[in-house]
Amino acid sequence: QKEVEQNSGPLSVPEGAIASLNCTYSDRGSQSFFWYRQYSGKSPELIMSIYSNGDKEDGRFTAQLNKASQYVSLLIRDSQPSDSATYLCAVNTGFQKLVFGTGTRLLVSP
């Protein structure tokens, strides 16, 4: 079983719709969770971090965490073509070691 699992996609949504990205993790001791956006040929860019169960909102982005289910999600409201990228879920498994999923490719069509 992979430590962090994501559906590779692509997830296709029309412009203005809500995009829902999901991630599961295996280490119950994990304490912090991050979403990164990566455009093709570029490095990952941090867009959200979440540490407690529940929702955390930042602009059009909402991260959701359920530690009992070992599940993290990212919602993108009013999706724009510029949101088309690969979204990486990362879990901190100890001190500064991040374990990443393989990423979900999001395509937002105009």
Added chain:
Amino acid sequence: DAGVTQSPTHLIKTRGQQVTLRCSPISGHKSVSWYQQVLGQGPQFIFQYYEKEERGRGNFPDRFSARQFPNYSSELNVNALLLGDSALYLCASSLIPLAPSYNEQFFGPGTRLTVL
């Protein structure tokens, strides 16, 4: 403020050669982590350094080594290059608060290494 910087941007080497990659963290950040990202995969943790000491190591062979300098910049060295070492090498910097597990990591632009 400048973000994380890395050099060089691109590098082409042949098998068996050695390479050194460089990273400067965000001003005020004292921790540097190195990751390897091959095409189609998420980044994989290689090393973490804080206050010039290695604090974590991923599942990479001894051909990979790193160090951190007094100004918190860092170098990653890879010896005896293999074709499979071709990847994007990413440096991430972070503060170290009292609860380091909650620390956000910010990535530099990466160094694209191609081994022929």
